[in-house]
Amino acid sequence: MFHPSILLFALIQGHAHAHTFIWGVFVNGVDQGLFKGIRTPAFNGAPNGGGYSNSPVKNLTSIDLRCNVLGDIPAPDTIKVAPGDNLTFDWHHDKRNPTDDVIAESHHGPSLVYISPDPPTENSFVKIWHEGLYESLPFPQPGKWSTSSNIRSNGGHMNVRIPEGLKAGYYLIRAEMIGLHEGEVSFEDNQIRGAQFYPNCVQIEVTGDGSVELPEGVSFPGAYQYDTPGVVYDIYCSTQTDATAPCAMTTYPIPGPTVWSGAWAETTSAPAGPLIGGTAVPPWSTWIKKSIVTSATFTDKKSITVVGTSTYSAQWSSSYQTPAPTVRW
Numbered sequence: 349m350f351h352p353s354i355l356l357f358a359l360i361q362g363h364a365h366a367h368t369f370i371w372g373v374f375v376n377g378v379d380q381g382l383f384k385g386i387r388t389p390a391f392n393g394a395p396n397g398g399g400y401s402n403s404p405v406k407n408l409t410s411i412d413l414r415c416n417v418l419g420d421i422p423a424p425d426t427i428k429v430a431p432g433d434n435l436t437f438d439w440h441h442d443k444r445n446p447t448d449d450v451i452a453e454s455h456h457g458p459s460l461v462y463i464s465p466d467p468p469t470e471n472s473f474v475k476i477w478h479e480g481l482y483e484s485l486p487f488p489q490p491g492k493w494s495t496s497s498n499i500r501s502n503g504g505h506m507n508v509r510i511p512e513g514l515k516a517g518y519y520l521i522r523a524e525m526i527g528l529h530e531g532e533v534s535f536e537d538n539q540i541r542g543a544q545f546y547p548n549c550v551q552i553e554v555t556g557d558g559s560v561e562l563p564e565g566v567s568f569p570g571a572y573q574y575d576t577p578g579v580v581y582d583i584y585c586s587t588q589t590d591a592t593a594p595c596a597m598t599t600y601p602i603p604g605p606t607v608w609s610g611a612w613a614e615t616t617s618a619p620a621g622p623l624i625g626g627t628a629v630p631p632w633s634t635w636i637k638k639s640i641v642t643s644a645t646f647t648d649k650k651s652i653t654v655v656g657t658s659t660y661s662a663q664w665s666s667s668y669q670t671p672a673p674t675v676r677w
């Protein structure tokens with residue numbers, strides 16, 4: 349579906365409070381370029397009015413859990429890959445640069461990757477990788493988690509490999525980090541807190557003569573419920589040694605299904621080559637907050653003129669949408 353209001357974005361320098369999203373994809377170590385193939389989430393508020401990008405999705409029944417806010421809108425380009433290719437998603441917070449903090453240090457939690465035919469249908473997301481808590485530390489430390497101790501510590505790199513023999517066609521990869529730092533209570537019970545989901549989708553076209561079809565998977569929204577193990581979880585009690593305490597836990601159940609047996613058992617990190625394109629968020633003149641799309645012009649960092657607003661509601665098509673050459677960036 350074409351949303352005429354979501355056309356372009358104007359400049360921000362150093363926005364505060366931004367959360368994490370994917371800035372680039374390396375295929376076998378070769379960068380495809382800034383935001384290429386990526387359905388970049390919306391900015392949630394006027395960038396120089398205290399707004400920030402990609403607020404977490406916390407509502408598990410929202411369509412935003414599928415590919416984040418604006419996730420229904422195709423990016424203008426699609427990344428060509430072959431079965432067996434090694435993909436590295438380059439997650440960042442403020443800039444695509446080694447000095448960026450990737451995701452706030454406190455945002456401990458699991459990382460997950462799913463693949464679905466594009467467009468997704470009922471139960472079409474198949475999990476191909478996940479990683480949760482991999483080292484417990486003595487109470488009250490949070491332990492070592494995928495988001496903070498792997499992805500963040502490795503400059504934002506999240507690796508996944510295209511399944512062997514996968515049939516040619518268009519697919520969406522849904523990569524995700526989950527911050528559990530406020531996840532000791534469910535969003536349903538306390539909307540100030542709850543687990544923070546950072547899903548981001550990447551458009552790929554698988555080439556070749558593979559014949560492997562994806563099995564039945566799960567739906568987003570749908571795969572995670574508020575009572576799904578691992579959605580409500582107190583990371584500060586996860587390693588508690590006092591078994592008499594009420595929240596003692598020693599293992600972490602990663603939400604969602606098990607990893608598909610057709611996925612690669614090991615994900616490898618191909619050495620990443622040079623970055624292609626910019627490293628900063630380019631001009632941004634449209635943003636979205638609570639389903640209201642606002643278009644504006646900027647004269648300088650302090651002055652915004654709002655030129656129009658419209659209501660946004662995701663409109664996922666049931667047939668493949670050829671990406672329009674519209675430049676979102």
Ligand SMILES: *[C@@H]1O[C@H](CO)[C@@H](O)[C@H](O)[C@H]1NC(C)=O
Nearest residue numbers: 407408409410411535536539
């Ligand atoms: C969660 O999303 C659903 C579906 O969009 C909506 O009906 C509901 O009001 C949302 N809940 C909250 C607390 O925002």
Ligand SMILES: *[C@@H]1O[C@H](CO)[C@@H](O)[C@H](O)[C@H]1NC(C)=O
Nearest residue numbers: 376432433434509616617618
């Ligand atoms: C992906 O990584 C694996 C393990 O390092 C390697 O054997 C394989 O050749 C790589 N695939 C491609 C297409 O480079």
